[in-house]
Structure formats: C-alpha cells, structure tokens
Amino acid sequence: MITLIYIALGYLLITSLILLSNGRSLKKLESVPPGYFERQAPEVCICIPARNEAKSIERCIQSALKQNYPNLKVHVLDDESTDGTTAILDRFQEQFPQKLTVIEGQPLPEGWLGKPWACHQLAEAAGGDILLFIDADTWLDRSAVSKAVRQMGQDVLDFMTVWPLQKLGTFWEKNVIPLIYMGIFTILPVRYVHRPPKWIPPFLRATLAPFFAAACGQFMAFKRKSYDAIGGHKSVKNQVVEDVALARNIKRAGLTMNMYHGDDVIRCRMYHLHQELWQGLRKNFLAGFHHRLSPFILTGFLQFTTYILPVLALPYLLFSNSLFLLVLSGIAILLMLVQRIYLSQWFSWNALYALLHPLGVAWFQVLGIRVLLDHFTGKAVFWKGREL
Incomplete structure (x- = not known):
C-alpha cells in the first residue's frame, strides 16, 4: 500500500x-x-467536414461567415449526411453563394477513415494561403480568424492549434470532458510544443520532437505549403486521432507549430447525450495510444493508483493505526482536488465537479475495460453509422 x-x-x-x-x-x-x-491579408479558407450535424452545423457556419477577417472563404463538405444537414447547407449556399461553397462528399475509399477523407476532399477543393479546419460542433467569435492569422505571423508558424472552451451540459460531460484536458495539460509541457527542450542533445531533437506534439481537431490552421509538404490528410488517412498525427508529422518535417488557449474566441459542444460521449471516446481511447496495449494498461493502472486508490483507502486508514499512510493519502487527495479546481478555473468550468474527480476517472476505467474487450474480441466500433 505504501x-x-x-x-x-x-x-x-x-x-x-x-x-x-x-x-x-x-x-x-x-x-x-x-x-x-x-x-x-493572406487568403484563408475555413474547411468544415459535416456528417449528420443538423443540430450544430447552422451555428458553426453562421459564426464562420460572420468573421471580421477581410479575405475569407468557407468550404463545407456534406459527408453523405442522412439527417437534416443537407437541407441546412442548401439554404446557406443560396444565401451566401460568393462566400460559401458546399461540396458533396464522395464515397469513402478503401483504406480511409471518414474524417481524414472529408478533410482531404476539402483541402483539394479549397484555395487559399491558410487552411483552417474546424469541426461542425465548433463556433467562433467574430475575431477568431483575424487573431489566429496574426498569431501565426507573429510567432512564425507553419501550423497552429487552439483549445476551445468546451461547453458542458449533462452530468457526465461535466465529469468526463475536463479529464481530457487534464490528461494533456498535466503531461505535455506546452513550452516544448513550439521549441524543443534545451536539455535534449541536438542530435536527438529531431527524433524526439514528435513526442512534444498535440493538437485539437476543433481548430487547426496550416500554411498551405506546409500542409502539402507533410502530405496533408492523406498522410493520416487511417488514423482515428488524425489531429495529433498531423501535429507529429509537422514536427517530423522540422516545421514550426504552437498551441493556444481559445476560451474567449472558440467554443465547442462535442456531445449532448451520454451514449454519444461513450461512443465518441470509445473510438479514440486506444487510438490515442497508437493501439499499443502496454502504455494503455500502464496508464490505466497509474490513473487508478493516483486518483482512486487514495480515496478508497481513506475510510480504512481513518480507523487504522497507520497515521503516516493517512496523511500521505490526504495529501494525495488534496493535490488531486487542487489540480482539478485549477483546471476548472482556467477553462471556466464548474469547480464543484472537482469533488467528483475520482468518479470521472472510474468512468474512464470502465471505458478502458470496454475498449480492451473490443480489441481482444475484434468487435467493431461504429461512429455516425460507419465502422472504424
């Protein structure tokens, strides 16, 4: 125990x-x-893949069209939607024929996953000096594109990604979604995303650079020539977590990137129902570890040991003679709460849910077991009607 x-x-x-x-x-x-x-003002093309996004696409497109940036086009790909998405896109196309282009998605080729294929088609159709990919469940403040373009110029970047403010509605969203941000910002030192650590020997920096790469697919901006140089979405055509794979390709190519906090200009609501949340993270969870079981299982054990075990042990330790262990467990619980409260204040979430942090970790533990069963039994995972 100790x-x-x-x-x-x-x-x-x-x-x-x-x-x-x-x-x-x-x-x-x-x-x-x-x-x-x-x-x-370099030409910017906002690229939005949309598959069955009737409940969110209207807000997304409206925010893209209302940008105060002077040289902007918006491209939306209708990826064989079967809900009301197509009708909404047709209406917008009629209203904004000069600024908005709606593309009818082609059938999914063998060897491709849905989102990389949709983004590849968008990039092929779009012009522009900067390609900005956003998700259909994301919406932008009027200044978002202007700020992003200026920042890319100021920091001399080939690629940038911005972490939106995640809007959380349901009980499980408020418990689970912050853990995604926590998993990133407690592990990855952001300063090394832009520049490699000085303590790494120069001859190892190119090799280790991809380990300091991450991205949020809800807002990714590429210089067109840099996007083409890494092979665009074709280079990640079979990747479930294609945003991180693209960031790593940027690093491998020796190009520059950085990430930013966008809670004041970009917002997103990823899921609305618990089933959507479960299936959405189910498809990404093991893929985030490159389908490697050892780090996946080790991380699960570490999360259980860190965030659940001290809480489970506390009642027993209160009635034992192990005062030292009781104090250590109390310190661990306090640090856990401080981390979650700090993150909640940083990203404008309800800090009271920090008290339920072990419950959110337990949710991921159950999801991890489900994902392992999927892996060992060969059970297919579906997302928006497609097998992954």
Missing part, C-alpha cells in the same frame, strides 16, 4: 508542476490592432 501511495504522490507532484507551468505557457490569441490587415 509503495502505491508513494507512486501516486510522485505522479501528482510532477503533474502539478507541469500544470502550473502550462498555466503560464499556454497563451491566448493576441488582439488585432485596427487596420492590421489593410495592406496584406
């Missing part, structure tokens, strides 16, 4: 330091001075 508590404390201390560092390193997009784009 060894496990030590492991939990060590992990919490390290991840707390990373989280605090990231709180300083993850910048918001800077404001754009008046008249900044009067002399030069």
Whole structure:
C-alpha cells in the first residue's frame, strides 16, 4: 500500500508542476490592432467536414461567415449526411453563394477513415494561403480568424492549434470532458510544443520532437505549403486521432507549430447525450495510444493508483493505526482536488465537479475495460453509422 501511495504522490507532484507551468505557457490569441490587415491579408479558407450535424452545423457556419477577417472563404463538405444537414447547407449556399461553397462528399475509399477523407476532399477543393479546419460542433467569435492569422505571423508558424472552451451540459460531460484536458495539460509541457527542450542533445531533437506534439481537431490552421509538404490528410488517412498525427508529422518535417488557449474566441459542444460521449471516446481511447496495449494498461493502472486508490483507502486508514499512510493519502487527495479546481478555473468550468474527480476517472476505467474487450474480441466500433 505504501509503495502505491508513494507512486501516486510522485505522479501528482510532477503533474502539478507541469500544470502550473502550462498555466503560464499556454497563451491566448493576441488582439488585432485596427487596420492590421489593410495592406496584406493572406487568403484563408475555413474547411468544415459535416456528417449528420443538423443540430450544430447552422451555428458553426453562421459564426464562420460572420468573421471580421477581410479575405475569407468557407468550404463545407456534406459527408453523405442522412439527417437534416443537407437541407441546412442548401439554404446557406443560396444565401451566401460568393462566400460559401458546399461540396458533396464522395464515397469513402478503401483504406480511409471518414474524417481524414472529408478533410482531404476539402483541402483539394479549397484555395487559399491558410487552411483552417474546424469541426461542425465548433463556433467562433467574430475575431477568431483575424487573431489566429496574426498569431501565426507573429510567432512564425507553419501550423497552429487552439483549445476551445468546451461547453458542458449533462452530468457526465461535466465529469468526463475536463479529464481530457487534464490528461494533456498535466503531461505535455506546452513550452516544448513550439521549441524543443534545451536539455535534449541536438542530435536527438529531431527524433524526439514528435513526442512534444498535440493538437485539437476543433481548430487547426496550416500554411498551405506546409500542409502539402507533410502530405496533408492523406498522410493520416487511417488514423482515428488524425489531429495529433498531423501535429507529429509537422514536427517530423522540422516545421514550426504552437498551441493556444481559445476560451474567449472558440467554443465547442462535442456531445449532448451520454451514449454519444461513450461512443465518441470509445473510438479514440486506444487510438490515442497508437493501439499499443502496454502504455494503455500502464496508464490505466497509474490513473487508478493516483486518483482512486487514495480515496478508497481513506475510510480504512481513518480507523487504522497507520497515521503516516493517512496523511500521505490526504495529501494525495488534496493535490488531486487542487489540480482539478485549477483546471476548472482556467477553462471556466464548474469547480464543484472537482469533488467528483475520482468518479470521472472510474468512468474512464470502465471505458478502458470496454475498449480492451473490443480489441481482444475484434468487435467493431461504429461512429455516425460507419465502422472504424
């Protein structure tokens, strides 16, 4: 028991330091001075893949069309939708024929997954100096594109990604979605996304650079020439977590990237029902580990040891003579709560749900078991009517 508590404390201390560092390193997009784009404004094409997005696509397209950026086109791909998405897109196409292009998606070729194929078709059809991919469940403040383009120029980037404010509605959304952000911002030092760590020997930096890459597919902007240089979405055609794969390809090519905090300009509501949440994360969970079982299982054990075991052990330790273990468990629980509260305040979520953090971790433990059963039994996972 004491060894496990030590492991939990060590992990919490390290991840707390990373989280605090990231709180300083993850910048918001800077404001754009008046008249900044009067002399030069590279053409931006917003690319939006849409498959059965009737409940969210209207808000997404409206926000894209209302951008205050002066040189903008919007392309939406209707990926064989079977709900009301097509009718909504037709209506927008009639209203904004000069600014909006709706593309009818082609059947999915063998060897491709749905989203990479949709984004590939969008990139093929779009012009522009900058390709901006956003999801259909994402919506933008009027200044989002202007701020993003200026930031890419200021920081001399080939690729940028922005983490939106996740709008959370249901009980399980409020418990589970913040853990995705927590898993990223307690593990990945943001400062190394842009520039490699100085403590890594120069001859190893190119090899290790992809380990310091992450991305959020809800907002990704590429310089067109950089997107083409890495092979675009064709290079990740069979990747479930294609956004992270693209970021790693950027790093492998020696190109520059960075990530930003976008809670004031970008918002997203990924899921509305528990079943959507379960299926959406079920398809991504093992893929996020490149389908490698060892790190997947080890991470699950580490999460259980860190965030659940101290809570389970607390009632027993209260009535035992192990005062030292009781204190260590109490410190572990306190650090866990501090992490979750800090993240909640950072991303404007309800901090009271920090008290239910072990419940959210337990939800992921159950999901992990389900994913392992899928893997060992060969059970297919479906998303929006397609097998992955």
